[in-house]
Amino acid sequence: xxxxxxxxxxxxxxxxxxxxxxxxxxxxxxxxxxxxxxxxxxxxxxxxxxxxxxxxxxxxxxxxxxxxxxxxxxxxxxxxxxxxxxxxxxxxxxxxxxxxxxxxxxxxxxxxxxxxxxxxxxxxxxxxxxxxxxxxxxxxxxxxxxxxxxxxxxxxxxxxxxxxxxxxxxxxxxxxxxxxxxxxxxxxxxxxxxxxxxxxxxxxxxxxx
Numbered sequence: 001x002x003x004x005x006x007x008x009x010x011x012x013x014x015x016x017x018x019x020x021x022x023x024x025x026x027x028x029x030x031x032x033x034x035x036x037x038x039x040x041x042x043x044x045x046x047x048x049x050x051x052x053x054x055x056x057x058x059x060x061x062x063x064x065x066x067x068x069x070x071x072x073x074x075x076x077x078x079x080x081x082x083x084x085x086x087x088x089x090x091x092x093x094x095x096x097x098x099x100x101x102x103x104x105x106x107x108x109x110x111x112x113x114x115x116x117x118x119x120x121x122x123x124x125x126x127x128x129x130x131x132x133x134x135x136x137x138x139x140x141x142x143x144x145x146x147x148x149x150x151x152x153x154x155x156x157x158x159x160x161x162x163x164x165x166x167x168x169x170x171x172x173x174x175x176x177x178x179x180x181x182x183x184x185x186x187x188x189x190x191x192x193x194x195x196x197x198x199x200x201x202x203x204x205x206x207x208x209x
Contacts, residue, residue: 001013001016001024001026001027001028001045001046002027002028002029002030002031002034002045002046002047002048002051002056002059003027003028003029003046003048003075004029004030004048004050004051004052005048006029008098009027009029010027012046013027015102015105015106016106019106021110022106022109025039025041025042029052030051030052030053030054031051031053031054031055031056031058031059031062032053032054034059034063035054035059035062035063035066038063038066038067038070039067040067040069040070042067042070043070043071043113044070044071044072044073044109044112044113045063045070045071045072045073046073046075047059047060047063047072047073047074047075047092048074048075048076049074049076049078049083049087050076050077050078056074056076056087057074057083057086057087057090058090060072060074060087060090060091060092061090061091063091064090064091064194068194071093071094071112071113072091072092072093072094073092073093073094073095073096073108073109073112074087074092074094074095074096075096075097075098075100076095076096076097076098077097077098077099078097079097088195088197088198088201089198091194091195091198092195092197093112093117093195093196093197094108094112094117094197095197096108111165114165114166114167115165115166115167115169115177115180115196116164116165116196117160117195117196117197117200148190149187149190149191150186152173152175152183153183153186153187153190155173156169156173156180156183156184156187157187157199157200157203159172159173160184160196160199160200160203161200161203166180166181166184184196184199187199191203
């Protein structure tokens with residue numbers, strides 16, 4: 001976890017440490033310290049956006065470059081469209097607000113570890129509004145109708161758009177979870193994206209389904 005507010009950092013760390021299935025690897029007050037300690041064994045990082053020094057968005061980009069397998073969830077007070085899109089384009093795998101209730105936050109973290117893409121209700125509404133208005137952003141690429149996706153890859157992407165974690169995608173399509181992961185990696189390459197959230201946003205915005 002990377003969070004500069006000591007009270008919030010301590011309370012969130014206590015919540016995670018006391019919750020079954022989670023283990024805290026470290027809590028850092030700034031991005032620079034966290035990046036120095038970055039470890040490939042980190043499964044999930046909670047990233048504050050408004051950090052002293054290097055911003056959480058830039059830290060997300062650098063962390064994903066160093067340890068691509070680590071999932072990053074932005075957790076912040078900001079719900080404005082520009083901040084959300086910048087975080088997603090930097091590689092954030094999810095985006096939650098600090099007002100998210102503890103039980104919901106833990107549920108969302110378990111969702112991302114199962115292959116889902118957590119978004120708090122307010123962020124989801126903002127993201128949906130962006131899609132409906134068709135706002136443009138330079139980090140998203142224009143593609144044809146299917147962007148070269150195979151039929152199975154389109155089915156997997158449809159499941160991701162529906163918010164299904166990998167296990168449920170596998171069940172719906174009658175394939176193994178490893179096969180789902182293989183298709184998702186191929187989807188990322190063809191759509192030039194780096195996270196489920198970015199792939200889903202692109203699919204909704206440009207009809208890549």
